[in-house]
């Protein structure tokens with residue numbers, strides 16, 4: 403399932419995460435941890451850029467290679483998995499919830515604005531509409547929490563397949579933050595997509611996440627964490643495959 407969602411760096415000399423890029427110096431073997439916000443100009447991809455080694459006795463510049471091309475939600479998902487294997491179940495669930503929230507945002511922008519624009523890059527009219535849609539989306543998700551983002555995403559699915567920029571514009575005009583009814587989800591034509599939408603509506607990931615980070619400081623057992631991972635992976639990767647949103651077409 404993982405292999406279907408982007409390429410994961412496997413060169414063992416570097417480790418890209420959402421926040422950091424870790425790289426062993428090729429000259430002295432010092433492990434450099436570059437923070438994207440602090441050390442790398444907040445860049446999402448620094449592939450090929452040179453930075454001096456942080457070892458005071460070396461300081462030789464070397465190229466940072468094999469940065470991830472995965473979108474943020476995939477990087478966060480990998481980090482959640484690592485936390486799960488470290489038996490940090492509460493942290494893993496919090497990270498997993500952030501990953502799926504990023505997936506909602508990523509998919510909304512990709513399907514409503516950037517994919518249509520990427521397919522017609524030279525069409526200035528489409529560029530105008532796509533930018534207008536992106537601005538409306540930015541407004542729609544302002545301050546949105548898990549349930550709001552999930553509902554916006556589900557309403558986009560209810561709006562039907564988006565194959566033209568006109569479809570996208572119609573859909574953005576209709577999406578709201580209210581929870582869609584089961585009957586509305588039942589109008590999604592593709593059976594696999596419809597089934598995934600129903601399972602997504604039932605997913606309790608955000609409720610468990612809230613119990614962990616809020617006043618009860620809930621400590622989830624392994625069985626609950628693994629069940630939540632299974633349920634989330636099942637829904638998220640089905641949607642990733644069906645909607646073809648495993649990469650960023652133009653970046654957000």
Ligand SMILES: [Zn+2]
Pocket residue numbers: 427428429430431432455456457460461462
């Ligand atoms: Zn070095």
